[in-house]
Amino acid sequence: MNHFPQAWGRPRDDIYGHYDASFLQSSGPNQHTQSPVVTGTSVIAVKFKDGVVVAADNLASYGSLARFTDVKRLRTFNDTTVIGFGGDVSDMQYLDRVLSSLDIKESYANDGHHLNAKNLHTYLAKVLYKRRSDFNPLWNQLLVAGTDDDGKPFLSSADLLGTTFSAPTLATGFGAHLAQPLLRRIVPDEAAVGGITQEAAVAAVKECMKVLFYRDARSLDKYSIAVVTNEGIDLKEDEKLEAQSWAFAEGIRGYGTQVS
Amino acid sequence: MFRNNYDNDSVTFSPQGRIFQVEYAQEAVKQGSVVVGLVSKTHAVLVALKECSSYEKQLLYINGGRYQGIDDHFGIALAGLASDARVLSNFMKQQALSSKLTYGRAIPLERIVASIGDRAQTNTQHYGKRPYGVGLLIAGIDVTGPHLYEFQPSGMTQEMVACSIGARSQTARTYLERNLDEFANASKEQLVQHGLKALKNSLPQDKELTIDNTTVAVIGMGKVGKLENFKLYDGQDVSVWLDLDSEEKSEDTSAATEGAAMEIDS
Numbered sequence: 001m002n003h004f005p006q007a008w009g010r011p012r013d014d015i016y017g018h019y020d021a022s023f024l025q026s027s028g029p030n031q032h033t034q035s036p037v038v039t040g041t042s043v044i045a046v047k048f049k050d051g052v053v054v055a056a057d058n059l060a061s062y063g064s065l066a067r068f069t070d071v072k073r074l075r076t077f078n079d080t081t082v083i084g085f086g087g088d089v090s091d092m093q094y095l096d097r098v099l100s101s102l103d104i105k106e107s108y109a110n111d112g113h114h115l116n117a118k119n120l121h122t123y124l125a126k127v128l129y130k131r132r133s134d135f136n137p138l139w140n141q142l143l144v145a146g147t148d149d150d151g152k153p154f155l156s157s158a159d160l161l162g163t164t165f166s167a168p169t170l171a172t173g174f175g176a177h178l179a180q181p182l183l184r185r186i187v188p189d190e191a192a193v194g195g196i197t198q199e200a201a202v203a204a205v206k207e208c209m210k211v212l213f214y215r216d217a218r219s220l221d222k223y224s225i226a227v228v229t230n231e232g233i234d235l236k237e238d239e240k241l242e243a244q245s246w247a248f249a250e251g252i253r254g255y256g257t258q259v260s
Numbered sequence: 261m262f263r264n265n266y267d268n269d270s271v272t273f274s275p276q277g278r279i280f281q282v283e284y285a286q287e288a289v290k291q292g293s294v295v296v297g298l299v300s301k302t303h304a305v306l307v308a309l310k311e312c313s314s315y316e317k318q319l320l321y322i323n324g325g326r327y328q329g330i331d332d333h334f335g336i337a338l339a340g341l342a343s344d345a346r347v348l349s350n351f352m353k354q355q356a357l358s359s360k361l362t363y364g365r366a367i368p369l370e371r372i373v374a375s376i377g378d379r380a381q382t383n384t385q386h387y388g389k390r391p392y393g394v395g396l397l398i399a400g401i402d403v404t405g406p407h408l409y410e411f412q413p414s415g416m417t418q419e420m421v422a423c424s425i426g427a428r429s430q431t432a433r434t435y436l437e438r439n440l441d442e443f444a445n446a447s448k449e450q451l452v453q454h455g456l457k458a459l460k461n462s463l464p465q466d467k468e469l470t471i472d473n474t475t476v477a478v479i480g481m482g483k484v485g486k487l488e489n490f491k492l493y494d495g496q497d498v499s500v501w502l503d504l505d506s507e508e509k510s511e512d513t514s515a516a517t518e519g520a521a522m523e524i525d526s
Contacts, residue, residue, distance in 0.1 A: 122364035
């Protein structure tokens, strides 16, 4: 018997010739995630007078392949906060576990103190910054929605570098280019938030999801949408885009099969 | 000849089930000079005597005073070994800062008090360790309102409406118990006055509260959710509170002349 563990389970040298074990060597630089693998596309969110609306489609892409079509990319925390994940899906699943253990840790005290969206956003930004400082980033961009210490609507993003950013409308990925300008038309600044009803915010977000499905090749017509207010969270994870109209496609020029 | 065989360390129970090392540590709290704490619906107050046992004085000189503001939202007052209080206060400062940095949240008082309670309790359970020789009053405010906690070397922590620890603190506690119902709705000024009266009760007959021997610390809920930070009144600053107390007294004496007969022997 061969007593070298690295040879166990490998093809026998006497039959298959010398086995190249060079990749088993642990010397050399550590290799961390250099790029995301299975990815989710945009997350979009907008504040309104009583809370925040967040949406993300249910697709996880493997490169350009629409690999998984039932991936829920919105997660709730404490019935007060919604977190939307863009970017790498396995890192999303890792963060989901981190959040679950945080939830358990916080609940053990059972003393009536809860982490709100603002606290959670601070925490997640630290986790992301810690990992990027280890040169092993979590390849995500997050939107955290809920209410702050004063019960006012809260919306903020954190990305794989630990950078944080806050605005009345936010979008990650392709949504930052396609949906963000549309949302800004309705909610240009913080002062406009007070004039937006929940219905108007939901309608705007649904319209943006449709535009994203039209123009983002890594998107899906099935999506999740969450409305978070002081009363709680209304999360729907199996929505379908309605009233699509592809008439505009006729007029697209510049690529594809059409000549002029 | 009748040496106590059960007080060599904090892990040995006496046949009666006592742990002498812990009791001795609690004795150190009783040697320390008195501190009083009270809480209303809006404020938490700590009042303390600055005159210390010589050992305490030596340590407090290094430490800078009887109180420590641990964070914006809470502070402690100590009776007993100041060096042990320093260990606990450094620990609490770290915990408070860590909560602020990782979650952007002022640490809930109940949790930080539980954490020093656990820390003190483990000291009573390991061979070679000793209990902390200090008692603390922790006063502060979090999202659930103002709070006052008592901490003992045994690791016991308890939320209190009003409390006093240190030398001759029983008389102060008696005062607090008699006036317990008035604290909840008291104003900041009334609360401090109650504290000073309780403190005065624990003084020897010939002693008075002066700006040289009294310190006051106040923390309150400001207007609409804003915090009135932990504030320490020392030296000349205490006079505003002591003056309040003496003003009331002069009113009292004028009123008491009529009802003097009733006041006798009360």
